[in-house]
Amino acid sequence: MKVWPADWNERKRGKDCPICVDGRPEEFQFGIRIYSTAHTDAYLQRHGAVRGYAVVIWRGRHVAEPMELSDAEAVGYWRDLLRVAGAIEQHYLPMKVNLEMLGNTIPHLHTHVRPRHRDDPAPYGPLAHAADLPAFPDEQLRADVEALRKLLAS
């Protein structure tokens, strides 16, 4: 049975936070950056249940919950998130876009952006967050990165 880590409260406050430690890379094991502002970085994910899966990460001091943001920070985060989600909607033409703020594994504010397609694995409900998801073909992924960067730059 899974349990919350004993040091969960410390992790929420930033102890050993892998997102803070990683800095702001252009690419890392999970994704390739498609958008960057003073408030966020957005990464198209290398692995996922649905094509077009991206994660928008809060950049700034370590924050676990969106309620910890100032009003100005919250506006910046939300605006960037909607911009990225809008570009994903425009590029992939999904039936629905899911914005998921979970943070149950890494408690640093981030949002999963998952376009939902007619043939995806969980129609009419939420997608599971499975651990070992298949990798997208690199050529397709890089073409999507370029297209999304162009949309987000305009």
Ligand SMILES: [Zn+2]
């Ligand atoms: Zn952090």
